[in-house]
Amino acid sequence: MSPRGVAIPEIRRQLFDAAEQVLLREGPSGLTGRAITREAGVATGLLYNHFPDLDEFLAELLVDRAGRVAEGLLDLSDRAGSGHVVDNVMGAIGTLFSGNLLALARLALARPAITARLHRALGEGTISMDAAERLLAGYLEAEQRHGRLSAAADASALALALVGAAHQLLFTRGPQDPALHAHMRRVTTAVLGGHLPASA
Structure with missing residues (x-):
């Protein structure tokens, strides 16, 4: 608990969400302790009650957000055998x-x-930079067991190609590009098309 009786995990979440908003609005140069706590609506010193310095806080922010992305994909393999494979991958x-x-x-x-x-977080296994790739490969392997993806397909290579394409499109076109998802669907269809039976 903090000195004011608020659970620490709740404070962390509040500060992380505030920092993300400042980052999106002002870029990395706008991420000061004062800007973050002002965005969160808390006392300026509160951030330093729970983190030794701003860099430690920002590293924890990146770890937290990487974990959130991975968590969002944890149920992907449960979708195997239902829906359309391309739709599931696009999700x-x-x-x-x-x-x-x-x-x-x-x-x-x-x-x-x-x-x-x-690097310390990576070494401790706190985050894994290839989590999305591994989870997508696991989903594609599950679809192979359902007979909805060719048994000859290299699920790991396909997952790497799809995640790599997603990152490339995101970095070159930007998240605000209204055609981003359409471009990615075209790539996904092209990458998987030769490995899918008509029913998938």
């Missing part, structure tokens, strides 16, 4: 697109001091 890609990955990547590039902290 997963939509989770990637909605995760503000572009802004978060720019934050990591703009603040090299948090890189060491991210």
Whole structure:
């Protein structure tokens, strides 16, 4: 609990959400402790009651958001055998697109001091940079067991191609491009098309 009786996880969530809003509105240069706490509507010193410094806070923000994206894909394999394979994959890609990955990547590039902290989180297994790829590969393997994806298909390679394409489109076109999902659906259809029976 904090000194004011508010549960720490709730404070973290409030500060993380506020920081994400500042990042999206003002970019990495606008992420100051004062701007974040003002956005969150809390006392300026509250951030430093729970984090040793701003870089540690921002590293934790990136870890938290990476985990959220992975959590959004955890039920993907449960969709195997139902719906259309391309639709299911696009639902997963939509989770990637909605995760503000572009802004978060720019934050990591703009603040090299948090890189060491991210490497520590990676080493501890707190986050995994290939989580989306692995979860998508698991889904495609499940579709193979259902006979809705060719048994000869390399599920891991297909997952890598799809996640890589999603990142490329996100970084080159930007999350606000109204045609982003249409471009990605075309790529997904092209990548998977030769491996799908008509019924899938």
